[in-house]
Every structure is written in C-alpha cells, then in structure tokens.
Amino acid sequence: MRAMTSAAPTTQSLRAALMVPCYVDQFYPAVADAARRVLERHGCEVVVPKQQTCCGQPMLNSGFAKETLPVAKHCCKVFADFEYVVCPSGSCTAMVREHYRDLWLDDAKIPRVFEFCEFLHDVVGVREMDVSFPHRVGIHQGCHGLRELRLAQPSESFGCATDKTRALLSLVRDIELVNLDRPDECCGFGGLFAVSEEAVSVGMGRDRVACHERAHAEIIASGDMSCLMHLEGIIRREHRAVRVAHVAQILAGDRV
C-alpha cells in the first residue's frame, strides 16, 4: 500500500495511521497537516494511507445501509494493518467504532480508530504542551464525539467522563477557555440534514455562534471540522467577528 510516511522524532514511537475525513481532505488540508504535526511532535510515527476515501457516514445517515457497506469495507481494508488509526473527527470515528457493527461487519475487521484528542489524551498520554495560543476560546463539542465516544460528559447525563478536548487545550499556554451557557448544544450541521432541513439547521447554527459570542469567545474550537464548516459558513455570510479553528490547529501552535 502506498503511503506517505514521516520520520518520527523518538525511537520508541507509536505508529499511527492518520484517517483524514473526506471533507477535511478536500477543503481543510491545513487541519489534516496540523493533526499530523501534533502527533509527530508527541512522538508518533504517522502514516497517511493514500487509498483512503470516506467512512461512508453521509450515506448511512441518509438510510443507505446497503450502499454504505462497500465503502465501509474499503475503509476497513485501507486501515487493516495499523494498530492505531487516528482521526481528527469525532463523527467519523464514531461511524467506524459504533456504526460499522450495525452493517454486520466482523468486529475483528473493524479498524481501531481513535479520535484525535482521545488518542493524545488516553493513548499517548500527553500532559504537557509547548505551544501558546493567546486567545479566548469556546469549545464546541461535536455530538457524536460527545455522546457516542464520550469525549466529555454530556450535560444532560450523569457520570464522570473527562472532557478530553478541554484537558488538552488547557495545557496550551496563554489560552483562555470560556464557559458557555449551553455547553454542548448541537450546531445543526447533521450531514445532509444541513441541506434537507436548511431552515432549522441555520437556526441552530446561528444560536450556536451567538452562544459563543455571549461568552466573548474569539475562536470557536472543535474536534469536528464538519460542525465548524457549517458555523464558519454562517459567520462568513453574516460578517461576524468570531473565528473557527480545529483543535489540532491550536495544539500545533498554528495561526488561525
């Protein structure tokens, strides 16, 4: 399998494949690159399999389970040889981890995908971060990462899940994380929902942006670029001042 491999900075490194969500690949190469650099800086050897395409979520969420299966199988094949697969999207990660089973894929063939923050927090065990980001940042929790992967404790449920995104961002120097009055309401992207329920989707998106503005956030940060693509679309159309950034870009110390 052809792959882009990069030299790892340490000898005892974790070897991880980077699963690049299709819309990140097409529209946000800077985000995938930031994710790779952050992983490398924390001692991982990162491989980017070039045969990867899409996890199939847009189709499954539209009801096309049968049509999703070949795409899911392709995804399984591409990432079959990796002990760790890391994906800068909670939604795509949840698709593989939580929904591939519903397609009757053999558990053993489903790749071990970790969401980007989850991997850094749980597997790599990052507890220090040598970057600075002197901004007020609001965290937008992607719903699938939040509720299906438990990347944080959903506000309507009771338990003690660590907010992994917040834990990592807290390590960044000079960052100020704001508190939102609705900490984890859905942004209204929802894949094709954004188009088929345009009015509700935009209504939800505007409310989400407003929630971050009320908390005086300069940046809306998320582990899911799809949510941010939707929010950024509203922000740009309405010429609002708040900006968006993927968590990986902040952890990479990139200017956003």
Added chain:
Amino acid sequence: MSARTEAHPPAAARFLDDGAHAAWHDAALWNVRDRRDKAAASVPDWERLREQATRIKQHTLAHLPDYLEQFERAARAAGATVHWAKDPEEFRVLVHGLLKQHGVTSVAKSKSMLTEECALNPYLEAQGIEVVDTDLGERVVQLNQEHPSHIVLPAIHLNKQQIGRIFEKNLGTAPGNDSAEELTEAARQDLRARYLHAQAGITGVNFAVAETGTLVVCTNEANADLGMTVPKLHIACMGLEKLVPRFEDLAVFTRLLARSGTGQAITAYTSHVTGPAPGSELHIVLLDNGRSALLARDRFRNALKCIRCGACMNTCPVFRRSGGHSYNHVIPGPIGSVLAPNVAFEQTETLPFASSLCGSCTEVCPVKIDLHKQLLYWREELAKEGRVPLSKQLGAHVFTFVATRPWLFKLGGRMMRLSLRITPRALVYGPWNAWGKRRELPVPPKRSYLDGGRP
C-alpha cells in the same frame, strides 16, 4: 387546523419565520430541560434508576400477553369492565357506544394523547356529544381549534398574550389581559361548571398495574380526579404498553416521570384507581393500533417503553426550533418520529430525517429508548422502500461507486473544487444551493491533503 401530511422542513421553516416567537419557544423549552437536569441530579444514581426502568419495561414487553391477561382479570375482579379496541375506529365506536348507553351528552375529558391518536373529540362532537378538555393547556388548544403541540405542554406554542386573546374571544376575559393568574382563574371557573354538568369522565392512563388491576393517572391540576369522581361513569383509555407488572414497580416510574417531564419531584396528583367508586362504573379501554405490530419489530420495539414524559422533545434542538405542529403527527418530537412510521409510513416519511442525530434524546429518555438510533433505522426502512428522493438514491449509488475507487474519488474531488473555483458566484449560489442560501461554502484549496495540499 393544519393538514396532517405536510412535510417537516417547510412547516419548520414557517415556524422559524417568526424569529422572535421561535426564540421564545426554544428558551421556554430549554428552561424545562434545565429544570429536568436539576431534578435528575437530585436523585442519587439517576442513571441506575433509568436502567431499572428500562429493564422493567423490557421484561413487561417480553411477557406482554400474560400481563395483559393478568391485568384484565385483576381489573374485572375489582369491578371494572375491560374492553379491547384494535384500531381508532373500533375505539371511537366503542367509547361512543358506552356514552350512548348511559345517555351521556356532555363529557369532561382529562389529558390523553391516546384520544388524540384516535381523533375521539371530533367523532363524539359529530354524534352530538359535547367534549370538554379539562387540562388547562388542552383546553387552550381546544378553544383555539387546534391540536396539542407537545404531549406534556399542549399549548407551549402559544404565549400568554396569545392565550389572553383566545380567552377573550371564548371566555369573555378583558381585552389585553395576559396575567397568567387571572387567565387560569377564568378557565377554572368555566371548567368547574362543566365538571358538575358532565355525565361522564374520560381519562388517559399513565401506568396500569397487572397484579392489582390498578390505574395510575398523573396530573398537576387534579382535573382527571374531578373527571373520575364527579360523574358516575369513568372511561379510562390506555395503550397496550402502559403496563407494569407489580405495584412496587410504580415507584421507579413515578420517580422518573415528573422529573424527566417538567423537573418536578412528582406530579401534584398521582391518583391510583382500583375498580369503580361505589355507585359508579369504570370502563377500561385498551387500544392496540399498531402497538402489537411494533412489538414484533426487533429494532423498533423499544419505542413501546415510552412513558410519554416529553423529555426528548424538550431537549431536542430541532423540536425547540420547529414547534410540535411542524411534525404533523399526533405525537411530535423524537419519540413521535419513531412511532409515526409504524402507523403512517408514507405520510410521515420526512420525520425520521427531522433530526441532526445529536443523540440528546437518547440520553434524557428515562426508559433509555435508543431514539437517535431508531431514527437512523427508520431512515434505512424508508430508503429500502424507495421513500427518499430520487436524487438521494442516485447520489448514494454514485457515491458508493466513486468512494470505493480511490483514483476516481481523488479525481471527483479535484473536479468539484475546480468547478467551485471557476464557476461564477451567482451560479454557485443559485436557488438550487440550499447550503448557500444563508451560509458560505468553504473556500476550496487548489490541492486536497492527500493530493499534497498543505497550508
């Protein structure tokens, strides 16, 4: 009264057209969700209580025929008469027959979504029987000649000013009076007389206990209690799924119901009825209407665990922003969208898609119904039956073909980005671009990441 088959997106868009009212609706329901969070947090081990509830329901559904028979025997032994109706038509005829037999011309009805499901009010009214809804919210929507927009808060789509105008027209309150206390008092005075005049009370049922034949009816206004005790005839209407096996099981559900629904520790009135009062008659009507069919559907039977608390509606970001009427189904919101296709597959095909699949409904559900997964499964059923737009069907096949061929996927991406860059803005943002109506598309880079694109 709106048509019952309009698709969700246009109805939702209309609701959102009045931005200020939509924002108020969202805030009002978010406040209820917030109260629910606090009430749930006050119970040690809330999540375990949910687990217990879902297991009791699981067990009950697995042995439903046995428990139904046990309930019927116990209720009869307590002096009640038990009737069975397979669909709304049988139900309406049966209830009308009972009323006619007793010479009833006026009925006091307390809140029952089941009678809404069976469109009982218009049927009885057409037969010359007056039906008065006695729940305050239901009375408001009845006077306004519409349906409840929420199963627990039937008039949540109306604010005080709107209710003031409805009461001014129907109950003669002063123009411009929007005091909640005064409007409530006006409704109360009007209803009092009607209770005394009614010859029968019709109520819903929150829980029915198989071992004792007991019915449990929960309200905050005691309207069901008046309806059950003042007239000499009480007709209690329930779906087959309302059963719990033992009296002690009730403790689990009464702790969950009000906390989940309104954030109260318990409803103001939780009345237990075992058999009729001396000198009165109690008739219990059990309705199937698709419930036994749902029980046979592996992926969907969990929906029968629902105790109609409404928590999924209050937390649902789509419901809060589109209002219950936009669902055009008797039960709106996430639970409505998974119950609707079971009884009206073709008429409700947009409902399983009226969700961003955020999953909050599943988290708040006191009986742990996997609501967001069921929405996804219904989408699958609809796609299987060709009930999704042709463009989506074609798109899915093309996407599968392309996404299993990396070279083609790459080429397709390249062409898509190129065309976005070179096409004039007016063409990209034409009326066919729903995304771009009120949102910018992302700026396409020259090269994708896998194609060597870097910041």
